[in-house]
Structure formats: structure tokens, C-alpha cells
Amino acid sequence: MAGNIKKKFSGGLGQLTIPVIAIALLVIFNLIRDPSFFSVGLSHNNDGNIVLAGNLISIINGASELAVLAMGMTLVTAACGGQDISVGAAAAIAGSVFVKVLKTSPDISGGKVLLAFICACIVAMLFGTFNGTLVAVFKIQPMIATLILYTCGRSIAYWINGGATPTISSPIISAIGSFIPGIPIPTPVLIVVAMAIVFKLVFKFTSLELLTQSVGINGSAARLNGINSTFIKLLSFIILGVCVAVSGSIGVSRLGLINHETLLLDIEMDTILAVAIGGNNLGGGKFKISGSIIGAYVIQMLTITLYAMKVSSTDVKAYKAIVIILLVVIGSPVVKEKFGKFVSKLLDNRSKASLKGAQ
Amino acid sequence: MRKFKALLMSGVLALSLVLTACGSGGSGNSGNSGGDGLIKVGVINNPPSESGYREANVKDMEAVFSEANGYELKTFYSIKNDEQLQAAQGFITEGVDYLLISAAETTGWDEVLKKAKEAGIKVFLFDRMIDVDESLYEAAVVSDMAKEGETAVQWLLSQNLSEYNVIHIQGAMGSDAQIGRTGALDAQFNSGAMNCVVQQTATWDEAEAKKIVESVINSGADFNVIYAENDGMAKGAVAALDEAGITHGVNGKVIVMGFDCNRWALRELLAGNWNYDGQCSPFQAQIISDIIQGKTTVDSKIIINEEKGFDAATLTQADIDTYGLGE
Numbered sequence: 001m002a003g004n005i006k007k008k009f010s011g012g013l014g015q016l017t018i019p020v021i022a023i024a025l026l027v028i029f030n031l032i033r034d035p036s037f038f039s040v041g042l043s044h045n046n047d048g049n050i051v052l053a054g055n056l057i058s059i060i061n062g063a064s065e066l067a068v069l070a071m072g073m074t075l076v077t078a079a080c081g082g083q084d085i086s087v088g089a090a091a092a093i094a095g096s097v098f099v100k101v102l103k104t105s106p107d108i109s110g111g112k113v114l115l116a117f118i119c120a121c122i123v124a125m126l127f128g129t130f131n132g133t134l135v136a137v138f139k140i141q142p143m144i145a146t147l148i149l150y151t152c153g154r155s156i157a158y159w160i161n162g163g164a165t166p167t168i169s170s171p172i173i174s175a176i177g178s179f180i181p182g183i184p185i186p187t188p189v190l191i192v193v194a195m196a197i198v199f200k201l202v203f204k205f206t207s208l209e210l211l212t213q214s215v216g217i218n219g220s221a222a223r224l225n226g227i228n229s230t231f232i233k234l235l236s237f238i239i240l241g242v243c244v245a246v247s248g249s250i251g252v253s254r255l256g257l258i259n260h261e262t263l264l265l266d267i268e269m270d271t272i273l274a275v276a277i278g279g280n281n282l283g284g285g286k287f288k289i290s291g292s293i294i295g296a297y298v299i300q301m302l303t304i305t306l307y308a309m310k311v312s313s314t315d316v317k318a319y320k321a322i323v324i325i326l327l328v329v330i331g332s333p334v335v336k337e338k339f340g341k342f343v344s345k346l347l348d349n350r351s352k353a354s355l356k357g358a359q
Numbered sequence: 360m361r362k363f364k365a366l367l368m369s370g371v372l373a374l375s376l377v378l379t380a381c382g383s384g385g386s387g388n389s390g391n392s393g394g395d396g397l398i399k400v401g402v403i404n405n406p407p408s409e410s411g412y413r414e415a416n417v418k419d420m421e422a423v424f425s426e427a428n429g430y431e432l433k434t435f436y437s438i439k440n441d442e443q444l445q446a447a448q449g450f451i452t453e454g455v456d457y458l459l460i461s462a463a464e465t466t467g468w469d470e471v472l473k474k475a476k477e478a479g480i481k482v483f484l485f486d487r488m489i490d491v492d493e494s495l496y497e498a499a500v501v502s503d504m505a506k507e508g509e510t511a512v513q514w515l516l517s518q519n520l521s522e523y524n525v526i527h528i529q530g531a532m533g534s535d536a537q538i539g540r541t542g543a544l545d546a547q548f549n550s551g552a553m554n555c556v557v558q559q560t561a562t563w564d565e566a567e568a569k570k571i572v573e574s575v576i577n578s579g580a581d582f583n584v585i586y587a588e589n590d591g592m593a594k595g596a597v598a599a600l601d602e603a604g605i606t607h608g609v610n611g612k613v614i615v616m617g618f619d620c621n622r623w624a625l626r627e628l629l630a631g632n633w634n635y636d637g638q639c640s641p642f643q644a645q646i647i648s649d650i651i652q653g654k655t656t657v658d659s660k661i662i663i664n665e666e667k668g669f670d671a672a673t674l675t676q677a678d679i680d681t682y683g684l685g686e
Contacts, residue, residue, distance in 0.1 A: 046601040053603055055577045062570055158408040165411060165591055166686060167623040178602055255565050255598050257623075259591050262564040307574035313559045313567070314532055 015279035015286070018331040019294040022277060026301045030308075037308065045179060052184045055304055063300035064188035065091075065247035065264055068195055070274040070292040072236075072243030077275050078216045079236040080135050081284030082142025086127075087244055088267040089153020092260045094124040094248035096160035099168055099258045103161075108170035121245040127153075128241025129234065136233035150268070157260035167257045177253030188250045192293075195246065199289055212236065216284030270299050277327055298327075397431040398651065400424050401450035402459045403443050406436040411621050415684040416486065416641035420459070423644035430648075440464040447471045451478055457651060461486040472496065483650070485643040487535075493660050498650060500643040500662045504539020507666045511616060511637040512543040514668055515584065516552070518614065523553035524581055528568045528596060529560040530588040536639065540588045540618060556582045561592050568595030576603045584614045590624035593617030593633060608632040609671050620669065622683030628671040629679065637668040638682060 013020055030037040040054040069087050076084050101116035102108055127149060134145035176187055183190075203209040214222040215229040223229050247267075252258050276282055277298050278291025302323055306316045329335060402424070407417040417436070424430040433455060435446035440463040450458055451474055458480050462468060465488060472495040475482050484499035515523070527544055530537035537560070547553040557575050561567035568587060575582060576599060585600075585607075587593035593615055600607050600615075607613040609631035617624055620638035627633045643664055649655040667682060 044604040046604055046606065051602065051604075053577070055574070058570070058573045058577060062573075155408065165621060165623075167594075178598070251566065255569070255591075255594055257565060257591065257594055259563075259565060262562075262566070262591070264566075265562075265564055304570070304574060307559075307571060308578060310557060313561065313571065 015288050016291050016294065018279050018327060019277050019291050019298060021330075022298045022327050023294060023301065026298065026305060030301075030305055034308070042184065047174075047179075047181065049179055049181050050184055051179050052186075055308065057186065059297065059301045059304050060189050061186040062304065063296045064186075064192050065250050066267060066270055066274060066300060067192045067293050067296040068243050068247040068250070069240075069267060069271045070278070070296045071195060071199055071289050072240030073271045073275050074278065074280055074287050074289050074292040075212060075236040076142070076240050077272075077280060077282060078284055078287035079212045079233045080142050081216060081282075082135070083268075083272045083275070083282070084131060084146045084237065084240055085143055085268045085272075086131060086146040086149035086153055087240070087247075087271055088264045089150050089157070090124055090127050090241070090244045091248035091251065091264045091267070092154050092157035092258075093127060093160065094120040094245040095252040095258045095263050096157040096260060097123045098245075098249045098252055099166050100160050102168050102170075102173075103166060108168070108172055110172055113170075113172050113176070117245070117249055120249055121242055124245035124248070125238050125241035128237040128239075128244070132234040132237030135237065136230045154260050157258075157263075161258065161260070165257055165259045168252075169256050173253045173256050177250065177255065188254070191246065191250060195243070196289070196293065208235075213286055217286070270296075273324060274299055277324070277331075279331060396429075397426065398429055398457065399431045399433070399455040400457045400459060400651075401433045401435075401447075401453075401455040403435050403446055403450070404459075404461045405438050405463060409438065411619060411685040412639065412641050416461075416643070419642050419644045423648050428648065438463050440467055444468070444471055447475070451475050451480060454478070455480060458482045459647060460484055460489065462489050465490045469495075481651075483647050485647060486641070488661075496660070498647075498657045498660055498662055500646050500664055502639045502666065503663045504535050504639060505542050506539075506663070507618070507637055507639050507668075508540040508543035510666055510668045511540070511586075511618070511635065512547060514635055514670065515586070515614070515616065516547075520583060520614075523547070523584055524556050525553050525584040525586055526556050526572060526575055526582050526596070527558040528571055528585070528587040528592045529558065530592070531562045532560050536618070537588060539639075540637075544586055553584075556580050561587075561595070563589055563591065565591040565595035568592035569599045572596045572599035573603075576600075576605070583612060584616070586616045588618055590617040590619045590621045590636065593624070594627075597627075597632065608634060619684060620667070620682055621685050622679055623686065625669065625674065625679040625683045628669060628674050629676065631671055634671050635668060638666060640664045640666055640682075641684065 027038070038054070038056045040052055040056050042050055043053045045051050073083060073087065098116045098120040101119045102112065131146050131149060134140045135142050175181070178186060180187055211227055211232050214225070214227060215232045219229045247264065251263050274295035275292045277295035278288065278293070280287045280291060302320055303316060306319055307313070311319060402420050404417060404420065405413050407414040420434070421432065424432040433450060433453070435443065437443050437446070443463055444467060447458060447460065448471060451471070458475055460482065461484070468489045468491050472482055472491055476495060482496040484496050484501070486501060488499055488501055525544070529541055544553070548555045557571065559571045561571055572585065572595070585593065585596045587596050597607060597615055600613060605612055607615050615633040616635040617633060618637045618639070620636050624633070624636050628636055646662060646664070650657055669678060
């Protein structure tokens with residue numbers, strides 16, 4: 001085990017270097033600014049449950065929707081070499097369907113919530129198929145293809161419920177959106193963990209990861225090797241659809257309300273950023289979902305840090321942009337290469353020195 | 360190319376101006392008595408999907424200007440000013456008796472309103488003002504957003520708290536509602552009567568409001584008032600309080616204030632979870648109808664719609680049914 005870790009470190013973290021460095025820097029910055037920033041405490045919420053509370057929990061909890069979307073987006077990015085910019089709008093649609101089904105009758109049971117979620121999944125997967133068909137079959141640039149749904153998605157979400165902000169209140173919904181009685185960890189966090197495990201298992205027991213990478217690196221070569229690249233691309237969009245339904249449902253459950261205009265607003269940009277910060281090549285090919293998840297937490301930690309510093313939320317975006325430019329530049333191949341050369345030079349000198357010492 | 364386009368456009372505009380002026384000039388005297396004795400009203404509004412406010416506004420218009428009340432209603436909904444202008448043009452050509460406008464933008468309406476005047480069509484503005492000369496419209500029934508904020512702040516002062524530590528969650532910066540609802544509270548912060556714990560915009564986003572309140576709770580700062588500039592953000596704020604185990608509402612530690620008076624929000628008031636909800640009234644149709652039918656006379660061109668504010672202590676189910684928006 002120790003040898004394993006050592007090997008990993010001597011070879012660097014690879015793709016994960018940038019996100020891990022970013023998160024480490026943010027942690028150090030916060031600890032210097034306010035040593036108690038990450039303190040986590042137990043408190044009673046208004047339902048009488050004992051729950052975890054603190055900035056760290058806020059960060060991990062608040063990033064849940066983003067993390068789930070980032071997982072799906074990584075797959076689409078890897079397979080298609082482009083991004084889906086309609087995830088926010090699609091999540092509004094999925095959330096609306098979720099609410100619509102729940103509101104068919106006043107009583108809300110566990111089975112009905114499940115049914116509502118399945119309906120939301122199906123609708124989101126259909127829209128994913130629509131996007132995927134445009135990209136995989138008609139070979140339209142992903143950003144252009146998904147621009148359609150990006151533009152009209154929130155109007156569609158409005159049509160589904162007809163009202164501006166339908167609300168639902170039920171102990172089951174608040175259990176999904178905040179805490180299950182008796183469990184001090186926010187439920188959205190548990191959902192993220194579950195999704196990550198599902199992805200891990202799928203990659204372990206199928207060759208989806210390999211197929212996606214080969215399609216992303218060179219679609220025609222993959223096809224010549226008998227891989228149905230159209231299907232793989234389509235599949236990536238459908239999987240993203242599931243992620244969209246999950247995050248849309250979490251978003252709705254948090255407050256028991258859907259506002260089709262503001263639900264997960266502008267999340268598509270944060271999602272793409274999470275994928276980029278995760279060290280994934282936005283042009284497709286090799287990918288690491290864990291990187292994107294860390295990327296999502298980096299973005300959320302940045303936001304919460306800025307809030308804690310009482311930066312005006314209108315300025316938050318500007319500060320975020322500065323940090324992200326730095327991260328992306330540091331992660332760029334040019335800087336990496338220069339840095340790599342510098343490090344190897346350093347190591348060379350040191351080994352020479354140690355050789356001298358041995359003599 | 361651009362110049363040519365502009366030239367062409369202005370040409371078309373001028374031509375249509377002449378044509379409509381001639382057309383309505385001919386049918387002008389048959390104006391007030393429509394085919395079957397109904398008063399023809401053309402309403403240009405923003406689409407109901409814009410907000411709960413707009414939804415109630417559109418429904419109210421449709422209810423008041425119904426055939427049963429002696430009206431023939433034509434409607435056009437768009438958030439784009441140029442589309443609204445075209446529709447107004449169309450209504451003038453069709454020969455409506457009254458034109459009711461809630462414009463998407465305050466500028467660009469001069470020509471159309473002049474034409475309406477020439478055609479003998481009376482214009483009412485509702486909800487939003489337009490930058491034109493007063494002589495071009497009969498009356499403007501508008502909301503005074505600043506007064507709405509003032510009403511809410513006066514209510515808050517009347518609670519006689521020993522100290523006011525306020526979390527102020529703002530709407531999208533620069534919107535009328537945000538400016539009006541912020542102004543009165545800002546005055547209190549500046550005078551020192553209230554202490555601003557944090558003032559942040561959540562751009563009407565419920566989830567963002569929750570994050571803002573969470574960050575205040577995590578920082579350990581003390582607060583006893585949440586002033587959210589709409590209901591959704593108030594709900595987000597309350598979700599953060601609930602998770603942190605902070606009591607709120609009537610007899611709670613924190614006073615919760617929202618705006619818009621959605622029915623679900625008023626029900627929160629009735630249950631004692633929130634304390635106050637202010638409303639920018641979307642009900643202008645009856646006032647306009649009364650003026651059209653001569654039931655009320657207009658003293659001033661600008662009529663300020665009465666704004667309501669509800670206190671959880673005095674709210675009744677009847678208020679919810681009458682004044683609540685949406686469901």
C-alpha cells in the first residue's frame with residue numbers, strides 16, 4: 001500500500017495535479033484567513049434532527065448538483081469533443097416534470113416520488129437523445145446543437161406547470177433536499193456519492209470508459225476498429241440526461257419549489273469549468289470523472305470563500321473569473337511542459353549532487 | 360448596407376404611418392360603438408410566463424375586460440419592445456377604442472402613441488411608465504416601488520425590536536423592484552437605525568439566497584431580520600434557517616420578510632413561519648375600467664396603485680384568496 005502511494009506520488013498525480021493543487025491552495029488560503037473556517041459542528045435543525053453544520057458542509061452540500069452534472073458532462077466532453085450548454089435548461093424541464101407528477105394529487109408517498117423521478121429521468125433522457133442525435137447523427141457542433149435547448153428549455157419548463165413558482169411540501173421531499181431524519185449528512189451529498197459509485201461500477205464492469213476515450217481521440221479510427229461511435233456519442237448524452245434529472249430533482253427538493261427561470265441558472269458554465277479544472281481535455285479523449293468532481297468542489301469552495309469574505313455577489317463572478325484564468329493557464333500544456341522541464345532539471349541537479357555526496 | 364436598411368425601414372414605417380392615419384381617419388367616428396356595442400380594448404403586455412406578478416396581471420385584465428362586462432378584448436404578449444410596437448400598430452389599424460400598454464422598454468413609443476391619438480384611440484399605461492409626453496396618454500396606473508419598500512420598512516420599524524440586525528437579500532440589480540425595495544432599507548442602514556449584517560444580491564435565485572444566509576450563519580454573525588426582495592428568496596433563506604435550527608416567524612428569533620404575495624407565501628405567513636409579505640399590486644384593470652366607463656374621474660395623469668403589505672398577525676384566509684398570486 002505504502003509503495004503504491006509512493007509510486008503514485010513519484011509519477012505525479014497526472015491529470016489530477018491541477019484540481020488537487022487548486023483545492024489545496026483554497027484550503028490554505030482559508031485557513032490563513034480564518035482558522036475556524038472549516039470547523040464542522042453538530043446542531044439541531046428545526047425538525048429536531050442532529051445535523052452537521054459549517055462552511056465545509058455548505059461547500060460539499062452546495063456543490064452537489066454541479067458535481068452530478070459535471071460527471072455527465074465529462075463523458076459528453078470526452079466522447080464528442082464539445083460541451084452541452086443546455087444542462088441548466090434541461091434540468092429546469094426535468095425539475096418541472098418532477099413537480100408536475102408530484103402535484104397530480106395532494107398526498108405524496110415514497111412511491112410517488114420515485115415515479116416522479118423516473119418520469120423526470122425519461123424526459124431528460126429524451127431531451128438528451130435529441131441533443132445527442134443532432135451531435136452524433138447530424139454531426140452538428142455540440143455547442144450549436146445544444147444551443148437550441150438552451151434557448152427554449154426554460155420556456156418548455158414553464159409550459160409544463162403553467163405557473164411561475166409551483167411549490168410542493170412534504171417530509172419526503174425535504175428529506176431528499178436537506179436531511180433524512182437520523183442521518184447528519186445532507187442527502188444531496190449522499191446522492192453524489194451514490195452517483196460516483198455507479199459511474200465507478202459501470203466503468204469497472206463495462207468497457208464504456210475505453211470506448212468513450214477511443215471515440216473522443218479519433219472517431220474514424222474507432223469506427224474502423226468496429227466501435228459504433230455514433231452510438232457512444234448518443235449514449236453519453238443520454239447518460240448526461242440522467243445526471244440532469246438527478247440534479248434537477250435535487251434542486252427542486254432543496255426548497256420544495258420550482259422557479260423555471262432561476263433553477264440551476266448559469267450552471268452549464270460552471271459545469272464546463274468543473275470539467276476543465278478537472279484537467280480533462282475539452283477537445284475530447286482521455287478523461288477522469290474524479291477530476292471533474294473535484295473541479296465542482298473547487299468552484300463551490302471559491303464561491304463560499306468569496307461569500308464568507310463578504311464580497312458582493314455581483315463581484316463574485318469577476319473574482320471567480322480571475323482565479324479560473326489562473327487555474328486554466330497553469331493547467332495549459334505550455335506551462336506544464338515548461339514546469340516539467342524545470343522540475344526534471346532540478347531533479348537532475350539533485351541526483352548529480354547526491355552522486356557527488358556518495359563519492 | 361446598414362444605412363440602406365435603416366432607410367428602408369424608416370420608409371416602410373412612414374408609409375404605414377400614412378396608410379394607418381388615412382385608414383383610421385375614415386372609420387374614426389364609428390370608433391366608440393363597435394359592431395355589437397362592445398368597447399374594443401387592445402392590451403399589450405409582457406407574457407404571463409414572465410413572473411407570478413405578470414400571470415396575475417394578465418388574468419386580471421382578462422377577467423375585467425370580459426364580454427360580460429361589455430368589452431371586446433384583444434391581447435398581445437411579448438417581452439420584446441419592437442414586437443409590442445408592431446402589435447400596437449396593428450391594434451390601431453384594426454381600430455380599437457382603447458389601447459392599454461405595459462411596455463417592455465420605456466423608449467420608442469412616441470410615434471405609435473401620436474398615431475393612436477390622431478386615430479382617436481385613448482391610451483392607458485399600466486404597471487410601467489413610458490418616456491413620452493403626458494398629453495399622449497389618458498392615464499398611467501403604476502406601482503410605486505419605492506413606496507412599497509417604504510411600507511415594508513415602516514412595518515419593520517413598528518415591531519420595536521431592541522436592535523435590528525438585517526440580512527438583506529436583493530433581487531436582480533437595476534430592476535425596478537430591486538431599486539424600490541432596496542431604497543427604503545438603505546436609508547435605515549445609512550441613518551444607523553438598522554444594522555446591515557450582509558447585503559447581497561441573489562438575482563431572484565432561491566438557491567443563491569439560501570447560500571448567502573448559510574454563509575452568514577457559518578460566520579457566526581448575529582442577525583434577527585431577513586429582508587428578501589421576493590418570496591422565492593425568502594423561502595431559500597428560511598430553508599437555511601431550518602437547517603441550522605434557527606427559529607423564525609411569529610414568536611421566532613428571526614423576522615422573515617418577503618415580497619410579491621404568492622399564495623404559497625401568504626400561507627407561510629398564515630402558518631406563522633414568516634412575518635411580512637409586501638405586494639406590488641398587479642390589479643390595475645378595474646381602475647382603468649372605471650375610468651373608461653366614467654365611474655371615476657382622473658385628477659392626475661399618474662395614478663399610483665395602492666400597495667399592500669400583509670402582517671402574519673392580521674392576515675386572514677380571505678386575504679389570501681383575494682390578493683394572493685398564482686397557486
